[in-house]
Amino acid sequence: SSSSSSPSATQTGPAVVQTYGNWESQGCWSDTPAARSLTFVGNTGGANTPQKCMDVCYAAGYNYAGVEYSVECYCGTTVSNGGTLKTDGCSMLCQGDKLAYCGGPDRLNMYKYNGVVPPPTTAVNGGGNAASANGVTPLTTGLPNGWAYKGCWVDGAYGRILPAAGNPVGLNTPLSCIASCASLGYAISGVEYGAECYCSNTLNNAAAIATDADCKMACTGDAQHACGAANRISLYSTLDTMPVYQKPTALTTGLPGKYKYLGCYQQPPGGKSTFPYQFKDLQTMSVQSCLQKCSQYGYGSAALELGTECSCGDPADVTKNSPGPAPAADCSVPCRGSPTDLCGGVSKISLYSWDMNETPLYVWNTPANKGHYELLIGGITIPLIATLGLNNKVTFTEKAGTGAPNSTGAYELDYSLANDYTKAWREMHVASDIFCSASLVLPDRKGRILNIGGWSGAATEGIRIYTPSGSPGINGTTDWQENWDKVHLQKGRWYPGAMQMANGSVLVMGGEDGSNGKPIASFEVLPKVPGGPTYLEMDWLLRTDPNNLYPFSFVLPGAGILVIYYNEARILNEVTFETTKMLPIIPGSVNAVGGRTYPMEGTAMILPQSDPYTDPLEVIVCGGSAFGQAFDNCVSIQPEVDNADWVIERMPSKRVMTIMTALPDGTYLIMGGAQEGVAGFGLGRKPNLQALLYDPSLPRHQRFSILGETTVARLYHSEAILLHDGRVLVTGSDPEDNGQNPQEYRMEVYVPPYLASGLVQPTYTIANRDWTYGGTYRITVNLAQGPISAMRVTLMGAVSSTHGNSFGQRTIFPKFTCTGNVCDIIAPPDAHVCPPGWFQLFVMDGPTPSYSQWVRIGNDPGQLGNWPNSPGFTLPGVGGL
Known part of the structure; x- marks a missing residue:
């Protein structure tokens, strides 16, 4: 064994294993099936724990070990394919130790051996499950209603053919994986490498069928039946014909609005994002849905990452935050909702930008007269x-x-x-x-x-x-x-x-x-x-x-x-x-x-x-x-x-x-x-x-x-x-x-x-300031600029302002007619268009307002003038002004 575990204080809850002999935690790292951060698969023989994975990698001659998605173990001599340190996502408990974390979806708890690792004593995959040598067969009977065995398929040639990870209860079997995928709404279930479970409604990345003999690893929870193998997956489905999508490419045509594809770009180091706004869609993420959402909120730049993540921002964010373009091959992950399209990679984004010169997404005016x-x-x-x-x-x-x-x-x-x-x-x-x-x-x-x-x-x-x-x-x-x-x-x-x-x-x-x-x-x-x-x-x-x-x-x-x-x-x-x-x-x-x-x-x-x-x-x-x-x-x-x-x-x-x-x-x-x-x-x-x-x-x-x-x-x-x-x-x-x-x-x-324009404010006189709904009321106006045809009349509700509320606010442009400078205003028709209350009456001479005068519209139908009829309050009574 590479090391021995030292005693620790009694744990009260799950934790990250920090040290194990000469092994030391490196934190939570990104990973993706299309481009593994640790490129070699380790076989812990079921009931995965960080310690088992580290032992397997040590025995195979590797100084890096990583546990992922509760049941997976990976090894390497260096971090590959742009894997980066992340701040979250390693939240799944280990299959073999519920007090330890073993990564998560597309996340590794990574460990590094501090010292010299001796030459390998075993193959990295341990030679497969012991039951493999005895010959295992696919499970074809006793399946849930509507489910059928669909054969052994090649996985990983261009990335995962089933992108979603399942979460079976207990040790992995075809039945537990089917139950997990069905509960998540998927029609295809796949078991791989004995302990792994994946789900989807489509087969992605140019999936191709293999021979049943290639799926030769026994399930960790069923030693008699096959659960795929390395880069082989045993498939089950409710579909008569499973949709197969070819290797994805960057989507460059038929884009929403005026977006254009700019290429594959790097994310900033340290797990940071180029853009300030992100969301995930584990089921239906597509280039179309990402770009539509970004444009809906007014953002000219949109980016997709890891098949399920969309981020939005401005072109200036790219200049400020991204280290620049990346090789096109680094953006190799298909979109979860449109598998023939690429949606970035590990710490790489498929970048799109709105052509603001052709049709602006928005216009913010900068007038010379700002007030x-x-x-x-x-x-x-x-x-x-x-x-x-x-x-x-x-x-x-x-x-x-x-x-x-x-x-x-x-x-x-x-x-x-x-x-x-x-x-x-x-x-x-x-x-x-x-x-x-x-x-x-x-x-x-x-x-x-x-x-x-x-x-x-x-x-x-x-x-x-x-x-x-x-x-x-x-x-x-x-x-x-x-x-x-x-x-x-x-x-x-x-x-x-x-x-x-x-x-x-x-x-x-x-x-x-x-x-x-x-x-x-x-x-x-x-x-x-x-x-x-x-x-x-x-x-x-x-x-x-x-x-x-x-x-x-x-x-x-x-x-x-x-x-x-x-x-x-x-x-x-x-x-x-x-x-x-x-x-x-x-x-x-x-x-x-x-x-x-x-x-x-x-x-x-x-x-x-x-x-x-x-x-x-x-x-x-x-x-x-x-x-x-x-x-x-x-x-x-x-x-x-x-x-x-x-x-x-x-x-x-x-x-x-x-x-x-x-x-x-x-x-x-x-x-x-x-x-x-x-x-x-x-x-x-x-x-x-x-x-x-x-x-x-x-x-x-x-x-x-x-x-x-x-x-x-x-x-x-x-x-x-x-x-x-x-x-x-x-x-x-x-x-x-x-x-x-x-x-x-x-x-x-x-x-x-x-x-602030220097124009003279108009004036007006009014006799009747107590208006009934639909009534006609006369004013005499004096416009400094004119003409009368450019005049407007505005009624502004009386306002009390606090905490974002403008209680009583309303802006009403009533009908009026003028003969010379004498104008008749028609009051609003009812209390639902214009609730009863006091309004500032403005006359607008073109763009310039008069001083306002107060008018009451709708009287006092609730007879508030007689309330509260109690000592300490002076009542105005009801009736006209």
């Missing part, structure tokens, strides 16, 4: 929620303990006085901690701001209301009102969602019962109906907790409610809240679905609606994360369309904790967030400082424009809202990341391109 960031004012708060009130001031609420020790938790900014710090800010007060709450602007006569939920204890049940007062340049006098003893939620909610319903009520959904507490997987409606509990439990919120917090929700024109949570979306009946339609799973990235709501936090918006409102409503979700890998795409869907599916559009950069604002010209400003991580304190990395513009009027995959940059990181607890002058206010950031990025008091504005 720009400006510092507006220094702050006295680190906001959690930002809301533009009817007084055209911004009210902020703040997490307790975040800002200065004497912070009151709420402040109001009069941005018309931004040049006078002492007058711009007004101190306000909240009675409980609003951390992780949600806000809405109510449709009552005063446009009160509702805040619900909170941090812990009674605060999670909090209902708080603020009535905006004052006007630009004139101080307000009102403050937040709260009376928990009389008015509170039925369930405490931390990170809830909220939505203005078509009937005028407020829908409150989801959350947890406190910081990282148990899920509150229910809906409740405000005002609460008198009597006992009225909340409704939702099993899908329970199932997806904690990845569904701050869910996105929207009223649909067809009278349903769309809810987007984690990576799912569904339409609910607006009366019973029962699910009426499930939408497809929301895609994330090539290799992970991930999520779009907190803590994977992206942001969602309704795309513009236009008279006559016959086009299907479309929703877009931008950014998100796969538990740390931030997404570089937006996905959109028309949820009410039959068989609707998500459309993926690649962004120029990755983004989680995205902030996004709808603009009155129908575009969307995307800002802030991180390029790695998830939402939460200290969990986001690499701030994204680049602003983007998304224009849904442009063709798909050409809608993003790269705008200006900021120097201010906007990470966890950042917000963005549209101001009445057309600028976008950008606030907040409370990363708590050990000082890498500061808590942000600075308030910025983004000046969109439509205000």
